[in-house]
Amino acid sequence: MQAITRLFDFMYYQQQAYALEKAMVTKYDGEWQAVSSSEFLEQANTISRALLRLGVKPDDKIALISMTNRTEWSVMDTGILQVGAQTVPIYPTISEDDYAYILNHSGSSYCFVSCTEVLEKVRAIQQQVPGLKEVYSFDAVKGCKNWAELLEAGADASNQEQVEARKDAVKPEDLATLIYTSGTTGQPKGVMLTHHNIVSNVLASKERVPFEAGSLALSFLPVCHIFERMILYLYQYCGISVYFAEGLDKISDNLKEVQPNAMTVVPRLLEKVYDRIIARGAELSGLKKALFFWAVDLGLKYEPYGANGWWYELRLSLARKLIFKKWQLALGGNLQTMISGSAALQARLARVFGAAGIAVLEGYGLTETSPVISVNDMRNRGWKIGSVGRIIKDVEVKIAPDGEILCKGPNVMIGYYKDPVRTAEVLNADGYFHTGDIGEIDPDGFLRITDRKKEMFKTSGGKYVAPQLLENRMKQSRFIDQVMVVGEGEKMPAALIQPNFEFLTEWAKRHGINLSSPAEAVKNPEVVERFQQEIDDANKHFAKWETVKQFRLTPDAWTVDGGHLTPTMKLRRKIIREKYIDLYRDIYGHE
Numbered sequence: 001m002q003a004i005t006r007l008f009d010f011m012y013y014q015q016q017a018y019a020l021e022k023a024m025v026t027k028y029d030g031e032w033q034a035v036s037s038s039e040f041l042e043q044a045n046t047i048s049r050a051l052l053r054l055g056v057k058p059d060d061k062i063a064l065i066s067m068t069n070r071t072e073w074s075v076m077d078t079g080i081l082q083v084g085a086q087t088v089p090i091y092p093t094i095s096e097d098d099y100a101y102i103l104n105h106s107g108s109s110y111c112f113v114s115c116t117e118v119l120e121k122v123r124a125i126q127q128q129v130p131g132l133k134e135v136y137s138f139d140a141v142k143g144c145k146n147w148a149e150l151l152e153a154g155a156d157a158s159n160q161e162q163v164e165a166r167k168d169a170v171k172p173e174d175l176a177t178l179i180y181t182s183g184t185t186g187q188p189k190g191v192m193l194t195h196h197n198i199v200s201n202v203l204a205s206k207e208r209v210p211f212e213a214g215s216l217a218l219s220f221l222p223v224c225h226i227f228e229r230m231i232l233y234l235y236q237y238c239g240i241s242v243y244f245a246e247g248l249d250k251i252s253d254n255l256k257e258v259q260p261n262a263m264t265v266v267p268r269l270l271e272k273v274y275d276r277i278i279a280r281g282a283e284l285s286g287l288k289k290a291l292f293f294w295a296v297d298l299g300l301k302y303e304p305y306g307a308n309g310w311w312y313e314l315r316l317s318l319a320r321k322l323i324f325k326k327w328q329l330a331l332g333g334n335l336q337t338m339i340s341g342s343a344a345l346q347a348r349l350a351r352v353f354g355a356a357g358i359a360v361l362e363g364y365g366l367t368e369t370s371p372v373i374s375v376n377d378m379r380n381r382g383w384k385i386g387s388v389g390r391i392i393k394d395v396e397v398k399i400a401p402d403g404e405i406l407c408k409g410p411n412v413m414i415g416y417y418k419d420p421v422r423t424a425e426v427l428n429a430d431g432y433f434h435t436g437d438i439g440e441i442d443p444d445g446f447l448r449i450t451d452r453k454k455e456m457f458k459t460s461g462g463k464y465v466a467p468q469l470l471e472n473r474m475k476q477s478r479f480i481d482q483v484m485v486v487g488e489g490e491k492m493p494a495a496l497i498q499p500n501f502e503f504l505t506e507w508a509k510r511h512g513i514n515l516s517s518p519a520e521a522v523k524n525p526e527v528v529e530r531f532q533q534e535i536d537d538a539n540k541h542f543a544k545w546e547t548v549k550q551f552r553l554t555p556d557a558w559t560v561d562g563g564h565l566t567p568t569m570k571l572r573r574k575i576i577r578e579k580y581i582d583l584y585r586d587i588y589g590h591e
Contacts, residue, residue, distance in 0.1 A: 004203070005172040006195040008078045010236040011041055018213055018239035024071040025243045032243070032257075035071055040078075043151065047079025048163045050154030054110070058084030058169070061106045061178065065090045065122070066114035069223045069244040072138045072147060074232060076112055081195075083166045087177045089224035091567040092118050093560055100125040102180050102188060105418065107131055112147060115139045172196040178417050179226055181367050190417030191367045193226070200410035201370040202233045204392040208377040209361075210337055213239030215261040218254060218332075220245035225568060226371045227341045231264050252330075259332040266342040268569045270349045270360065275478060275503065277327060295323035299355030300348055304383050316355060324356035331358065339363060339375070342568045344449060344472055350385045364388035364449060368426070368433055370411040373397060374447045387446035397447065398432070404453050405439045406432040438466070455573065457488035463545040465493050470548060473541055477534040478503050482558045482565075484576050485548065486584060494587045495551040496580050497531065498558045522553035552583040 002012050014020065015037040022034040035043065056062070062080050064087055066073050080087050088106045090099065092114070099121055103111065110133055113119045122135055137144045176195045180188035217240050221228040235242050243258045245251055251269075281292040298312075298319050306313050328335065338353070338360045345362045353360045361383065363375030374397070376382060376389035383389075391397050395409035412433045415423035426434045438456070439449045451466035458464050467485035474483045474495065481500040487493040501518055504527065508515045515521040522528075531553065539547040558564035563575050577584055584590070 004199060004237070006081070006167075006170050006174075007176055007198060007233060008044070008081045008167070008170075009199075010202070010233045011037060011044070011078060014236045014239060015041055020239060020241055022241040023236075024074060025241065026071045027244075027246055034241075035075075040071075040075060043075045044078035044082065045157075045160065045163060046151050046154035047076060048082045048154070048166070049157065049159050050150040051079060051083050051085065052159055052162055052166070053153055056080075056083055056085050056109070058166070059175070060085040061088050061108045062086070063088040063090055063103060063106070063108040063111040064224070065092050065111065065118050066138070066223070067092045067118060068114065068247050069219050069221075069228070070114065070138065071244065072112075073114075073223055076147070081170070081176060082163060084170050084174070086175055089177065089179060089229070091222060091224050092121075093567065096121050096125050098188060100128045102190075103129045103132055106178050106180075106190060109133050111135045113137050113144075116141050119144055170195065172199065175414070179224075179367050189419060189422060191226075192414045192417050193367075193370055194414060197370045197411055197413060198226075198230060198233065200394065201230055201372050201392075202237055204394060204411075205230070205234055205372050205375065206237060207393060208375045208382070208389070209234070209238075209262075209339065210377075210379060211235070211238040211240055211262060215240045216258055216334075217242050218245055218251075218258050218260040218263045219243065220248065220251060220254075221264050221266065221342075222567065225342075226367045227365075228264060230371060231339070255330075255332040255335070259334045261334050262337045262339070263335065265338045265340050265360070266569055267340060267345045267349065268343070270338075270340070270353070271346070271475070273331075274349060274352065275500070277330070278478065279503065279506070292323055295319035295355075296352065299324070299352040302351040302355035302385075304354060304378065304385065305381060319355070320357060327353075327356045328358065337361065337378075341365065341371070343570060344468060346472055346476060347386045348476060354385070359383065362388050364437075364447060365411075366435060368413045369395075369407055369409075369435075370413070372411070373405075373407050373435075384442075384444065384446045387442070387448050389447065390445045391441075391447060397441070399440060400434075402453070403438040403440070403450070405435045405437045405447070405449075407435055408432045459487055459493065459545070460489055460491050461545065465546045467493075470495075470538070470542065470546065474535065474538045474548070477538070479507070479531060479534050482571070484571050484573060486577060486587075490588050492549040493546060495535070495548045496554060496576060496583060497551050498554050498556075498564075499527075499531070501557070517555075519555040522555050528553070550587050552580070552587060554580055554583065 001016055004013055020037045023037045023040050025032050025034040062085055064073055064076055077087055088108050090102055119137055119141055136147045138147050140146055172195050175192055177193050178190040180190050217235050219242050223229050245254045284292055298315055335358050340360050340362045350360045359378045361376040363372055365371035365373040372392055374389040374391045398406050400406055408431045436453050437449050438451045438453050439447055441447050451468050456464055456466050470485045471483050474480055479500055480497055482498040484496045485493055513526055535548055535551055560567055
């Protein structure tokens with residue numbers, strides 16, 4: 001069996017070990033179309049041959065920008081890496097200015113886009129990127145070269161020996177990809193990850209996930225981020241067929257069509273799924289409604305491995321038959337494992353989905369660590385709700401005196417591209433990477449994240465406040481969609497809140513309150529009073545100095561496109577504060 005030391009080795013391993021008929025599956029014009037392991041490799045080699053004919057050299061950079069995950073993206077990734085070039089995956093919905101910056105900073109010579117929407121953004125800044133030779137589209141778009149032209153150009157296999165020579169020349173320590181972090185402030189940083197960085201992470205993560213060959217996975221998190229990309233290589237390694245979701249709006253339909261066994265998620269998605277399920281339960285009446293909420297209340301007390309005792313397990317068994325079985329069917333019927341990353345997972349979500357028989361295994365890592373540092377594993381008592389699991393093999397973690405998590409291992413990046421200053425800020429001379437997160441390791445070896453070091457702030461009274469802890473507690477309210485705790489240098493913590501307008505509208509109707517618009521809703525005294533109850537309830541869990549004393553409701557949704565959130569759904573704190581500076585000043589009485 002071929003040893004895996006470079007990223008493109010994974011699919012060759014899959015072909016030898018599993019030879020899947022459906023290695024990757026994408027829907028085109030309403031039809032799922034699959035490529036086998038061998039067809040995938042044939043296409044990747046065809047792309048490699050075409051790239052050589054285009055004059056692509058080792059260490060050239062090629063950008064990939066796709067609105068949704070699709071087979072072509074992975075084929076291009078393999079084809080590019082095989083010739084010693086590097087991929088530059090770019091998130092599709094960032095600004096045109098960021099497009100221009102990343103394409104110029106990386107020195108990308110070619111760019112592959114998914115569709116008209118992305119092409120228009122690239123065309124808008126193409127004159128600002130003199131090093132960009134050509135743009136190709138996966139979809140057929142008038143006036144743009146199509147990736148099928150490369151398949152035609154590479155159909156002649158006479159230069160395959162050249163491809164093989166290029167492959168042989170790629171070493172594990174060679175740079176594989178530049179991944180530009182979205183960042184909450186400043187210009188994006190190009191994280192340099194080698195083949196060995198990511199390969200080591202895949203092999204170590206394999207020991208922690210209960211993936212079985214022949215299983216099905218649904219992929220929808222952006223593959224331009226290292227979390228989903230590493231998982232795709234892991235699926236290849238484990239012999240799992242990957243179906244690419246059509247988009248976030250089609251997730252529910254795709255789950256029912258594909259009936260996957262596994263998928264990756266972010267807490268934001270689980271929050272929405274949970275809220276939708278609860279809303280449906282609230283519409284029930286009589287005994288059905290009582291049974292539904294009995295099951296939910298039971299689920300919110302769930303602990304793995306029968307820790308709650310036989311009486312709880314007996315009631316849980318009944319709840320699964322009567323209620324939770326329907327939850328499973330809504331998610332396709334076969335979903336057993338969801339791996340959660342990118343942001344802190346609320347413990348209540350891990351409990352209630354675990355009670356429903358769907359383990360949500362939270363992990364932790366950063367783009368700079370390829371990404372996994374730790375992850376939960378339901379086997380061998382390796383799952384502890386409220387933690388991000390135990391540290392993976394060959395990775396070392398220590399907690400600095402100020403509580404910051406430091407990481408060292410084969411997964412740690414080699415630095416930020418063309419940026420030695422910012423590299424030196426986070427990478428010690430002894431190889432430890434400063435994550436910027438505050439955490440602790442419990443006696444059982446489980447890592448817990450308590451806050452972002454850079455997000456902690458001190459009030460004017462000298463008290464430290466960890467905003468994420470407050471925010472995660474407040475987001476348990478069905479009234480609250482997003483929340484940002486503020487108060488650095490101020491006399492008290494406060495909060496800017498984006499209501500869950502869908503739920504708020506339903507609540508208002510039930511109480512005979514007329515809300516004609518979000519702008520009116522956030523100023524309605526009855527609404528404000530109801531939110532005060534939610535804040536008061538959340539405050540009970542915190543010390544007096546860190547409780548939220550005041551809040552203001554914002555009239556619009558916080559989105560990636562609106563600039564409120566990063567592409568990985570993290571709060572852009574500085575931007576949100578600037579957008580609502582009038583509300584902020586009103587809280588603290590500033591002019």
